[in-house]
Amino acid sequence: MNVPSLSQPKIAEVVTNDLCIACGACVEVCPTKVIKPAYNEFRAAHEVRIDDLQACQSCTAQPCDSVCPSIRVDLPDLARRSMGLNVSDMSRQGPVTGVFLGYSQPHRDNGVSSSGGIVRLLIQTALTASTPVICLIKKEHGHGPAILRSVAELAKVPGSIYHGIGFLDAIPLLRSVDQPCYLVSTPCQLEGILKYAVDHEPALLDKIALKIGLICGWMYSDHSLHAFMTYKGIKGDFTDANYRGEDKVGLLKIRTGEGEHKFHRRVFAGRAERLDYAASFSSGANRLRCRLCQDHLNVLCDVAVGDAWLARKHEQKLSIIVTRTPAGLKILRSLEAAGSLHLESSGENDIIESQSEDLVEGQTARRFSRHLRSIGMATPEFVYAETTRQEPPPTLAEQAGFGIERLLRWLLRNKNYRLFRSVYLLRHLSRYHPWVGRLFRIPGKLFRLLKDRKTTALSA
Numbered sequence: 469m470n471v472p473s474l475s476q477p478k479i480a481e482v483v484t485n486d487l488c489i490a491c492g493a494c495v496e497v498c499p500t501k502v503i504k505p506a507y508n509e510f511r512a513a514h515e516v517r518i519d520d521l522q523a524c525q526s527c528t529a530q531p532c533d534s535v536c537p538s539i540r541v542d543l544p545d546l547a548r549r550s551m552g553l554n555v556s557d558m559s560r561q562g563p564v565t566g567v568f569l570g571y572s573q574p575h576r577d578n579g580v581s582s583s584g585g586i587v588r589l590l591i592q593t594a595l596t597a598s599t600p601v602i603c604l605i606k607k608e609h610g611h612g613p614a615i616l617r618s619v620a621e622l623a624k625v626p627g628s629i630y631h632g633i634g635f636l637d638a639i640p641l642l643r644s645v646d647q648p649c650y651l652v653s654t655p656c657q658l659e660g661i662l663k664y665a666v667d668h669e670p671a672l673l674d675k676i677a678l679k680i681g682l683i684c685g686w687m688y689s690d691h692s693l694h695a696f697m698t699y700k701g702i703k704g705d706f707t708d709a710n711y712r713g714e715d716k717v718g719l720l721k722i723r724t725g726e727g728e729h730k731f732h733r734r735v736f737a738g739r740a741e742r743l744d745y746a747a748s749f750s751s752g753a754n755r756l757r758c759r760l761c762q763d764h765l766n767v768l769c770d771v772a773v774g775d776a777w778l779a780r781k782h783e784q785k786l787s788i789i790v791t792r793t794p795a796g797l798k799i800l801r802s803l804e805a806a807g808s809l810h811l812e813s814s815g816e817n818d819i820i821e822s823q824s825e826d827l828v829e830g831q832t833a834r835r836f837s838r839h840l841r842s843i844g845m846a847t848p849e850f851v852y853a854e855t856t857r858q859e860p861p862p863t864l865a866e867q868a869g870f871g872i873e874r875l876l877r878w879l880l881r882n883k884n885y886r887l888f889r890s891v892y893l894l895r896h897l898s899r900y901h902p903w904v905g906r907l908f909r910i911p912g913k914l915f916r917l918l919k920d921r922k923t924t925a926l927s928a
């Protein structure tokens with residue numbers, strides 16, 4: 469790992485450590501314009517690159533560091549300054565004005581939407597009223613943010629895309645809209661945009677009429693798809709991949725120059741196919757920032773939408789919707805009154821059931837962060853009101869698990885996809901067969917043995 473010198477901005481380390489989520493905040497704030505969008509082949513992800521580190525030597529304020537959401541996000545402060553909320557006690561669930569389960573029949577059943585088609589309905593409502601919308605769309609090569617102005621453009625909007633997203637254009641797009649618009653984004657994208665806006669261009673805040681937030685558990689590097697394609701013998705570069713729509717869980721559709729390949733995401737032809745899918749889309753293939761993320765519920769938006777995976781709902785395509793402001797609640801109620809949205813009351817227990825307590829509370833994220841910091845790596849700091857809460861230090865078994873996850877990530881980046889799958893399988897088996905777990909402890913024991921010998925030799 470390259471540790472930046474004192475004169476280097478911290479974002480250099482953010483990028484090296486796979487923490488950049490390409491929000492674009494640093495690009496906007498850099499006075500010398502040396503930060504450029506970049507696709508990193510090693511990490512197989514969109515991020516930024518500092519083209520001329522010499523320029524940073526004379527940049528005393530280093531404003532890129534203060535806007536970067538992968539360095540520090542003070543959520544109550546941002547909520548106060550961007551939403552005008554008097555948030556003195558922001559819990560992990562964030563500000564809440566209502567919690568619902570819901571769907572929009574035509575949008576849910578259109579073969580594209582991810583869960584209840586709520587986001588699509590909100591976009592359509594805005595466009596019908598001639599309110600522009602900034603959201604991710606399908607582009608000629610991949611996906612990226614764009615301004616939509618007409619209902620016809622709704623066809624460009626994909627369901628959830630879990631890999632290869634750069635959101636760097638969002639701030640310039642926001643600057644260019646001539647009237648307040650709706651903005652659809654994941655939590656980290658919104659954090660970057662708001663961090664930049666509150667400190668450097670507050671006029672942008674007035675350009676956002678409604679913030680529609682996706683609840684977001686993870687994002688993959690493109691290595692996920694490369695690995696899966698290797699296992700399935702799919703040749704050529706992928707031009708596009710989709711994960712949602714068509715059935716309640718969604719089909720994985722991979723398009724290459726040679727055609728389209730479809731895979732069910734829950735029903736597999738056999739154990740080998742299950743392993744191919746499970747390994748490629750496992751947590752070890754997530755962007756590292758996602759494994760450290762503590763804002764999955766999108767606490768800074770007006771309306772947050774996610775999947776309502778609730779036992780009593782039997783995997784129906786249904787959204788869980790958390791309104792965070794009176795404006796968010798008002799628009800939902802008006803769509804319900806107009807008959808275009810089916811809503812039922814829900815509550816915080818359903819948020820936890822659908823997302824897991826671990827994700828909502830950020831428990832593993834905090835322990836993983838602590839582990840990484842103990843080996844000298846920088847991790848993002850998430851400030852909630854209850855900053856005093858301390859996660860117990862990771863146990864030895866957990867530390868070993870985090871170590872294996874780092875190994876998995878390293879194998880992926882080196883395109884050692886087959887070995888990656890084998891290590892994934894061994895790790896999986898070790899949960900059920902203690903002897904496999906012991907295998908994993910051998911390298912650690914050897915290391916300690918060699919270290920002890922060296923210490924004894926030195927002190928002799």
Ligand SMILES: Cc1cc2nc3c(=O)[nH]c(=O)nc-3n(C[C@H](O)[C@H](O)[C@H](O)COP(=O)(O)OP(=O)(O)OC[C@H]3O[C@@H](n4cnc5c(N)ncnc54)[C@H](O)[C@@H]3O)c2cc1C
Pocket residue numbers: 580581582583584585586587588591603604605625626627628629630631633652653654682683684685686687712773774775776787788822823
């Ligand atoms: C990366 C990612 C991870 C997610 N993880 C979870 C999770 O752990 N738990 C959960 O409950 N829900 C998660 N979601 C949200 C869920 O998948 C649905 O997006 C949400 O339920 C809305 O569904 P919908 O049918 O109302 O919207 P849709 O009609 O499917 O509209 C989706 C909207 O999301 C936008 N979009 C798609 N992908 C991206 C992206 N990568 N970045 C920015 N915008 C994007 C599209 O432009 C569109 O506006 C995730 C979404 C994403 C993008």
Ligand code: SF4
Pocket residue numbers: 476477497498499500501502503518523524525527530531532533
């Ligand atoms: S330190 Fe200054 S010049 Fe260097 S990238 Fe950051 S903002 Fe730009």
Ligand code: SF4
Pocket residue numbers: 479482483487488489490491492493494495515516535536537538660
């Ligand atoms: S500000 Fe955004 S784009 Fe810049 S380094 Fe941080 S996460 Fe990446």
Ligand code: SF4
Pocket residue numbers: 489654655656657684685686687755757758759761762763764
């Ligand atoms: S999990 Fe967190 S860091 Fe990862 S894409 Fe979602 S909001 Fe961003």
